[in-house]
Amino acid sequence: xxxxxxxxxxxxxxxxxxxxxxxxxxxxxxxxxxxxxxxxxxxxxxxxxxxxxxxxxxxxxxxxxxxxxxxxxxxxxxxxxxxxxxxxxxxxxxxxxxxxxxxxxxxxxxxxxxxxxxxxxxxxxxxxxxxxxxxxxxxxxxxxxxxxxxxxxxxxxxxxxxxxxxxxxxxxxxxxxxxxxxxxxxxxxxxxxxxxxxxxxxxxxxxxxxxxxxxxxxxxxxxxxxxxxxxxxxxxxxxxxxxxxxxxxxxxxxxxxxxxxxxxxxxxxxxxxxxxxxxxxxxxxxxxxxxxxxxxxxxxxxxxxxxxxxxxxxxxxxxxxxxxxxxxxxxxxxxxxxxxx
Amino acid sequence: xxxxxxxxxxxxxxxxxxxxxxxxxxxxxxxxxxxxxxxxxxxxxxxxxxxxxxxxxxxxxxxxxxxxxxxxxxxxxxxxxxxxxxxxxxxxxxxxxxxxxxxxxxxxxxxxxxxxxxxxxxxxxxxxxxxxxxxxxxxxxxxxxxxxxxxxxxxxxxxxxxxxxxxxxxxxxxxxxxxxxxxxxxxxxxxxxxxxxxxxxxxxxxxxxxxxxxxxxxxxxxxxxxxxxxxxxxxxxxxxxxxxxxxxxxxxxxxxxxxxxxxxxxxxxxxxxxxxxxxxxxxxxxxxxxxxxxxxxxxxxxxxxxxxxxxxxxxxxxxxxxxxxxxxxxxxxxxxxxxxx
DNA sequence: TGCCATCGTCGATGCGCTTCGACAGCCCCT
DNA sequence: AGGGGCTGTCGAAGCGCATCGACGATGGCA
Numbered sequence: 001x002x003x004x005x006x007x008x009x010x011x012x013x014x015x016x017x018x019x020x021x022x023x024x025x026x027x028x029x030x031x032x033x034x035x036x037x038x039x040x041x042x043x044x045x046x047x048x049x050x051x052x053x054x055x056x057x058x059x060x061x062x063x064x065x066x067x068x069x070x071x072x073x074x075x076x077x078x079x080x081x082x083x084x085x086x087x088x089x090x091x092x093x094x095x096x097x098x099x100x101x102x103x104x105x106x107x108x109x110x111x112x113x114x115x116x117x118x119x120x121x122x123x124x125x126x127x128x129x130x131x132x133x134x135x136x137x138x139x140x141x142x143x144x145x146x147x148x149x150x151x152x153x154x155x156x157x158x159x160x161x162x163x164x165x166x167x168x169x170x171x172x173x174x175x176x177x178x179x180x181x182x183x184x185x186x187x188x189x190x191x192x193x194x195x196x197x198x199x200x201x202x203x204x205x206x207x208x209x210x211x212x213x214x215x216x217x218x219x220x221x222x223x224x225x226x227x228x229x230x231x232x233x234x235x236x237x238x239x240x241x242x243x244x245x246x247x248x249x250x251x252x253x254x255x256x257x258x259x260x261x262x263x264x265x266x267x268x269x270x271x272x273x274x275x276x277x278x279x280x281x282x283x284x285x286x287x288x289x290x291x292x293x294x295x296x297x298x299x300x301x302x303x304x305x306x307x308x309x310x311x312x313x314x315x316x317x318x319x320x321x322x323x324x325x326x327x328x329x330x331x332x333x334x335x336x337x338x339x340x341x
Numbered sequence: 342x343x344x345x346x347x348x349x350x351x352x353x354x355x356x357x358x359x360x361x362x363x364x365x366x367x368x369x370x371x372x373x374x375x376x377x378x379x380x381x382x383x384x385x386x387x388x389x390x391x392x393x394x395x396x397x398x399x400x401x402x403x404x405x406x407x408x409x410x411x412x413x414x415x416x417x418x419x420x421x422x423x424x425x426x427x428x429x430x431x432x433x434x435x436x437x438x439x440x441x442x443x444x445x446x447x448x449x450x451x452x453x454x455x456x457x458x459x460x461x462x463x464x465x466x467x468x469x470x471x472x473x474x475x476x477x478x479x480x481x482x483x484x485x486x487x488x489x490x491x492x493x494x495x496x497x498x499x500x501x502x503x504x505x506x507x508x509x510x511x512x513x514x515x516x517x518x519x520x521x522x523x524x525x526x527x528x529x530x531x532x533x534x535x536x537x538x539x540x541x542x543x544x545x546x547x548x549x550x551x552x553x554x555x556x557x558x559x560x561x562x563x564x565x566x567x568x569x570x571x572x573x574x575x576x577x578x579x580x581x582x583x584x585x586x587x588x589x590x591x592x593x594x595x596x597x598x599x600x601x602x603x604x605x606x607x608x609x610x611x612x613x614x615x616x617x618x619x620x621x622x623x624x625x626x627x628x629x630x631x632x633x634x635x636x637x638x639x640x641x642x643x644x645x646x647x648x649x650x651x652x653x654x655x656x657x658x659x660x661x662x663x664x665x666x667x668x669x670x671x672x673x674x675x676x677x678x679x680x681x682x
Numbered sequence: 683t684g685c686c687a688t689c690g691t692c693g694a695t696g697c698g699c700t701t702c703g704a705c706a707g708c709c710c711c712t
Numbered sequence: 713a714g715g716g717g718c719t720g721t722c723g724a725a726g727c728g729c730a731t732c733g734a735c736g737a738t739g740g741c742a
Binding site: 001002044045046047048049050051052053054059061064068074075077078079081082085086089094095096097098099101102108109110112113114115221222223249251252253255256257259260281282283284 | 342343385386387388389390391392393394395400402405409415416418419420422423426427430435436437438439440442443449450451453454455456562563564590592593594596597598600601622623624625
């Protein structure tokens with residue numbers, strides 16, 4: 001193993017000088033700097049992470065808590081994780097992966113073992129049991145999602161309330177007067193997952209204020225569940241002309257079921273999805289969607305974290321505005337809009 | 342911060358005794374052990390990871406290199422990562438996430454900074470440029486996938502060659518005589534991604550030995566690409582009665598395109614997929630599939646790693662046998678099998 | 683020419699832990 | 713009863729680095 005002493009010897013300087021060359025915390029003459037940097041390169045020196053952590057109480061590691069469930073959108077989680085890793089590397093930090101399953105104790109462990117410098121927590125629930133513990137942790141914490149009482153914690157997420165409203169607004173402007181929301185699986189609501197309830201709120205408010213008929217149903221991922229959900233909705237709301245789908249996983253099943261029923265998109269029924277753009281473009285009928293900016297959220301989360309680590313003490317709550325892209329799956333309803341089944 | 346000294350004082354013993362209680366590396370009297378354990382609990386002591394790493398040259402961290410590309414199956418990667426994290430935790434290790442994008446240098450960095458005790462590498466290519474470097478690293482390395490020359494490295498993966506054969510065997514036994522393979526996107530082949538070429542080999546060998554007409558096409562993820570691919574195949578192989586799909590992402594598009602063409606599954610054309618079971622069950626017509634055992638591969642990868650860390654020096658190559666589940670999407674071809682387009 | 687401030691470098695110290703050798707007490711065997 | 717082998721505990725050393733105070737050299741100014 002190459003140590004800082006080896007580098008110092010090779011360069012003919014003291015170890016501390018090497019350290020200062022690396023950290024830049026004291027001024028170094030150009031000559032010495034070049035000497036040291038050459039030795040570092042020649043020897044392939046990398047500071048020992050443990051030693052560095054011990055001496056400086058900084059690990060250059062960010063911990064990220066991800067949900068393992070498959071009833072969430074895996075693609076979105078993955079995209080988020082990917083962009084977070086990349087963003088963290090840009091700040092010379094690594095990413096440690098924790099799972100929500102380990103519970104609050106894992107956060108304690110990571111904090112008091114000084115394994116990471118900060119925590120990022122995904123899949124936050126409205127009354128998340130982890131929040132009080134996180135507050136007590138005195139590590140910087142950034143939540144992806146917004147709990148009911150974020151007091152003192154930084155949060156970042158898509159503004160799902162605005163997203164819900166935006167979907168309704170788009171459809172209402174096209175002339176739709178009866179809209180249904182197909183949401184995440186019942187388990188997601190039951191847990192009180194923050195984004196589900198926020199989206200629903202936006203949907204409800206917008207339909208109410210625009211005097212549009214509204215219905216909403218949670219929906220599990222299986223084809224049967226999708227089918228049953230549609231049966232239910234079409235019976236309960238005979239004049240239904242548009243669907244808002246806040247559940248990426250059911251999209252393929254939903255679209256093929258609609259076709260089975262003889263309902264064309266968008267001629268007979270409009271569909272607007274909340275999903276990543278790549279997913280929206282991938283269907284036979286390209287879907288109008290509100291994008292889930294997982295990548296941007298990941299980047300933002302890391303940047304907020306780095307700001308906290310840099311000394312900024314006031315927590316921020318940042319909600320990203322929704323971006324709606326019209327594609328082929330939404331259109332004005334036809335004058336006679338019922339009974340084509 | 343609570344240190345080992347605090348615990349030692351509280352328990353009235355020497356710090357080294359506390360260390361031995363924790364590690365179990367020397368015998369401790371029941372009385373002392375209880376005393377120490379109580380103090381640990383009472384004080385909420387967690388050893389400082391950096392100090393521990395420095396003193397013992399063990400980090401209890403496993404690094405996992407994942408591909409970020411979206412042309413791979415995100416769900417499978419995610420499932421793998423999830424099971425790896427869980428398995429690692431069972432051995433009291435944490436998981437550090439690296440991306441393939443960072444290239445071989447990142448592996449160097451992690452190794453020589455002593456950030457992790459071992460490396461697990463996904464998305465291995467047939468002639469992976471990282472392999473020589475990994476060999477020089479003198480950390481335990483486990484590859485997920487099998488390169489051409491794994492000499493000295495441990496590998497674990499689904500036996501894709503056998504999987505390719507199994508798909509053909511299943512279809513041939515049902516009576517199919519003309520089969521097409523729809524593979525991953527061209528970029529995946531171009532990179533020489535190990536599983537793609539291995540599957541293709543199994544497919545080719547089996548069709549040849551069974552005297553079945555075979556065609557194969559890579560296929561990108563877009564709906565247009567799927568459509569073009571089907572056009573191509575149906576023209577080139579008019580007697581085609583079965584598809585092997587080794588590309589989970591195109592399944593929804595493929596199935597709806599077939600329906601558009603008036604081809605029913607399985608009456609007019611059989612479809613067998615290589616995908617996780619959950620995905621196979623999710624379609625309107627449940628798909629016969631060869632399962633991708635991401636979870637088991639993840640667990641195995643961690644266990645192989647732990648074995649290496651425990652001192653086992655001989656690398657293992659472990660290929661998991663394919664498991665084919667017949668569902669609704671495969672059936673014997675109808676006697677008259679052409680011209681229904 | 684002499685003094686002080688500044689810049690650049692060095693040595694020493696300690697971060698919290700593991701681990702090794704030492705050693706006190708004990709039991710068992712002869 | 714005395715010696716040898718265990719068992720259980722302790723103290724000290726050192727892992728590789730960051731950081732602080734010290735200090736020599738240098739330049740500017742009077």
